[in-house]
Amino acid sequence: MSLLEIRDLTHFFGGLRAVYNLNLTLEGGELLGLIGPNGAGKTTVFNLVCGFYRPTEGEIQLLGKNIAGLRPHKVTALGIARTFQNIRLWNTLTVFDNLCISQHYLLGYGLVKSVLRTPSFRASEAKVRRTASELLELLGLNHYAKEYPKNLPYGLQRRLEIGRALSIHPKLLLLDEPAAGMNPGEVEQLIDLIRWIRTEFKLTIWLIEHHMRVVMSVCDHIKVLDFGETIADGTPDQVKQNRRVIQAYLGEEEPSYA
Numbered sequence: 001m002s003l004l005e006i007r008d009l010t011h012f013f014g015g016l017r018a019v020y021n022l023n024l025t026l027e028g029g030e031l032l033g034l035i036g037p038n039g040a041g042k043t044t045v046f047n048l049v050c051g052f053y054r055p056t057e058g059e060i061q062l063l064g065k066n067i068a069g070l071r072p073h074k075v076t077a078l079g080i081a082r083t084f085q086n087i088r089l090w091n092t093l094t095v096f097d098n099l100c101i102s103q104h105y106l107l108g109y110g111l112v113k114s115v116l117r118t119p120s121f122r123a124s125e126a127k128v129r130r131t132a133s134e135l136l137e138l139l140g141l142n143h144y145a146k147e148y149p150k151n152l153p154y155g156l157q158r159r160l161e162i163g164r165a166l167s168i169h170p171k172l173l174l175l176d177e178p179a180a181g182m183n184p185g186e187v188e189q190l191i192d193l194i195r196w197i198r199t200e201f202k203l204t205i206w207l208i209e210h211h212m213r214v215v216m217s218v219c220d221h222i223k224v225l226d227f228g229e230t231i232a233d234g235t236p237d238q239v240k241q242n243r244r245v246i247q248a249y250l251g252e253e254e255p256s257y258a
């Protein structure tokens with residue numbers, strides 16, 4: 001069974017057709033890229049998958065279960081984690097606490113157990129802290145554990161946001177423009193990080209990205225949207241040479257594969 005299957009997904013914002021008739025299958029372990037000019041509908045697709053919007057039409061199945069229209073916390077609980085185009089970290093919490101609080105939904109206790117500090121509460125808390133510590137170590141963020149996110153260099157804030165998504169042990173990780181705002185050195189580190197987390201966590205990853213070097217270096221397969229419609233689908237080499245893709249990008253900045 002495929003990890004994710006999207007069938008005939010369409011979404012309107014009032015009269016604006018943002019996504020039209022999207023079909024897609026994502027197999028476990030795959031790294032899929034979603035590209036297209038500004039306003040093509042990419043983030044809307046992520047928002048539909050994550051439950052931020054209920055689709056106008058269509059199905060989204062995670063391991064055979066229809067998740068279209070489920071609330072975001074339910075989608076997260078089923079194993080889909082994401083990062084955002086504009087980094088969204090809890091800036092009043094430390095780096096370590098950012099990695100703990102993201103796991104709150106995993107904790108199987110309510111107010112009474114937390115007030116009484118029952119053994120199951122303490123065991124869950126210990127597990128959360130252990131996961132956060134492991135991620136700090138794995139992502140090379142140990143030195144920043146007590147720091148506030150806004151004091152971290154930009155590339156490390158992105159890394160923390162990815163760590164926070166990983167903390168829920170997702171089956172599928174959605175990365176929305178992780179290279180946005182990065183300098184060339186940070187972009188190279190990001191490419192290494194994406195490759196590494198894919199292997200280390202045996203993850204399926206779906207990536208939206210404008211930075212063509214990132215897309216072409218890490219993706220197995222790429223889907224291209226323009227005005228909400230799929231205009232190409234294939235390997236990085238196939239997509240690079242596709243006439244419709246080149247035309248879609250010519251209206252704005254031509255993609256640079258450097």
Ligand SMILES: Nc1ncnc2c1ncn2[C@@H]1O[C@H](COP(=O)(O)OP(=O)(O)OP(=O)(O)O)[C@@H](O)[C@H]1O
Nearest residue numbers: 013016018036037038039040041042043044045085
């Ligand atoms: N909440 C919303 N309400 C109304 N229109 C929206 C909303 N969100 C997105 N849109 C519109 O839907 C279309 C698709 O937007 P979307 O953000 O999904 O594109 P995108 O491909 O992610 O663009 P970018 O690469 O610039 O982030 C655009 O025309 C956008 O203006």
